[in-house]
Amino acid sequence: MQSYETRRTTLDPSDMMGLVERFPDDCLRAWESAAAWSVPALPAKHLLLLGMGGSAIGADLLRAYLEPSATIPITVCRDYEVPAFVDADTVCIAISYSGNTEETLSAYADARRRGARGLAISTGGKLQARAAADGVPCFPLAPGLPPRASLPWSFFSLLRVVAGLGIWVEQDAAVRALHARLREAAARWGPAAADSPALALANSLQDSVPIVYGAGRGLPTVAYRWKCQINENPKMAAACAALPEANHNEQAGFSSPHPEADYARLAVVMLTDPAARVEVRNRARVTADYLRGRMPVYEVEAEGDTLLERMLLLILLGDFVSVYLAWVREIDPTPVEAIEWLKGRLAALRGE
Numbered sequence: 001m002q003s004y005e006t007r008r009t010t011l012d013p014s015d016m017m018g019l020v021e022r023f024p025d026d027c028l029r030a031w032e033s034a035a036a037w038s039v040p041a042l043p044a045k046h047l048l049l050l051g052m053g054g055s056a057i058g059a060d061l062l063r064a065y066l067e068p069s070a071t072i073p074i075t076v077c078r079d080y081e082v083p084a085f086v087d088a089d090t091v092c093i094a095i096s097y098s099g100n101t102e103e104t105l106s107a108y109a110d111a112r113r114r115g116a117r118g119l120a121i122s123t124g125g126k127l128q129a130r131a132a133a134d135g136v137p138c139f140p141l142a143p144g145l146p147p148r149a150s151l152p153w154s155f156f157s158l159l160r161v162v163a164g165l166g167i168w169v170e171q172d173a174a175v176r177a178l179h180a181r182l183r184e185a186a187a188r189w190g191p192a193a194a195d196s197p198a199l200a201l202a203n204s205l206q207d208s209v210p211i212v213y214g215a216g217r218g219l220p221t222v223a224y225r226w227k228c229q230i231n232e233n234p235k236m237a238a239a240c241a242a243l244p245e246a247n248h249n250e251q252a253g254f255s256s257p258h259p260e261a262d263y264a265r266l267a268v269v270m271l272t273d274p275a276a277r278v279e280v281r282n283r284a285r286v287t288a289d290y291l292r293g294r295m296p297v298y299e300v301e302a303e304g305d306t307l308l309e310r311m312l313l314l315i316l317l318g319d320f321v322s323v324y325l326a327w328v329r330e331i332d333p334t335p336v337e338a339i340e341w342l343k344g345r346l347a348a349l350r351g352e
């Protein structure tokens with residue numbers, strides 16, 4: 001570890017690791033700063049969250065967290081158009097870190113056309129301008145971050161907003177307990193730790209194509225965050241899957257008679273939850289047994305007393321793993337040139 005820590009400024013010049021280290025404090029800062037927001041009373045029969053990529057993951061996490069308790073449906077839309085059910089009984093929250101993401105802007109316009117009442121969350125850009133023109137409140141995100149590092153801000157901003165909308169009962173003590181647990185975990189997993197299990201997992205995964213499984217409530221969303229962070233920080237191909245669903249299709253894809261050739265670089269990370277239903281825990285165990293022998297399988301059990309703690313602690317662990325993967329592969333975690341290239345080409349096609 002020491003050699004990485006001493007080379008940190010060259011391996012990670014924009015300090016993505018620092019952003020992961022401050023994830024716990026950013027959660028609390030985001031929660032506290034959003035306390036002052038005045039969220040309009042908008043009765044909703046349906047909550048629609050709009051966003052893409054690093055801005056949408058906070059929405060996914062919110063949906064996964066609220067699903068066991070929310071009494072209205074919550075939908076995350078990552079597209080140009082919103083579903084046909086959207087109407088005046090829908091409250092729509094558009095989230096875009098830059099405020100300039102074309103799918104989110106298009107979906108926001110579509111939702112408004114269909115009569116949805118709305119809110120926006122952004123650092124600025126066109127979304128902020130359109131919201132101002134429409135008389136729609138636009139709440140701020142902390143500026144100067146890569147969108148994927150703004151997850152604490154987007155998630156805790158959304159939590160405050162849904163509390164304001166009456167969809168969730170505010171739990172200040174739970175957020176403060178979570179903050180303490182995240183800090184304690186960051187000390188165990190971060191670069192200052194003598195034996196970080198996150199670094200050990202990164203060392204094991206560095207030459208592989210990881211498939212991250214999520215088994216248990218909220219864990220498919222966490223697995224998706226792991227996959228995206230492994231894509232964006234160390235620039236690695238990765239996939240994710242959800243249990244129980246993967247047992248009904250993906251499983252067959254691992255029954256090749258030529259496993260050495262077909263699965264040469266695959267590795268499975270199985271995210272499990274000790275509080276999951278026994279059926280799901282059995283599926284995780286049996287699936288891992290099946291895959292072992294065909295590819296390496298690493299099991300990671302969620303920590304925490306509540307669903308919120310288990311999801312966010314596992315997300316923090318995955319964020320550490322992804323930046324360690326960048327360090328061990330000697331790839332700068334921050335720039336995402338492929339995404340920028342794509343956005344540039346598409347802007348040129350639009351004549352911008």
Ligand code: PA5
Pocket residue numbers: 052053054055056095096097098099100101104146147148232336339
């Ligand atoms: O990680 C990223 O940079 C992307 O996934 C962006 O979040 C995505 O392209 C959407 O942009 P924005 O978050 O500015 O709406």
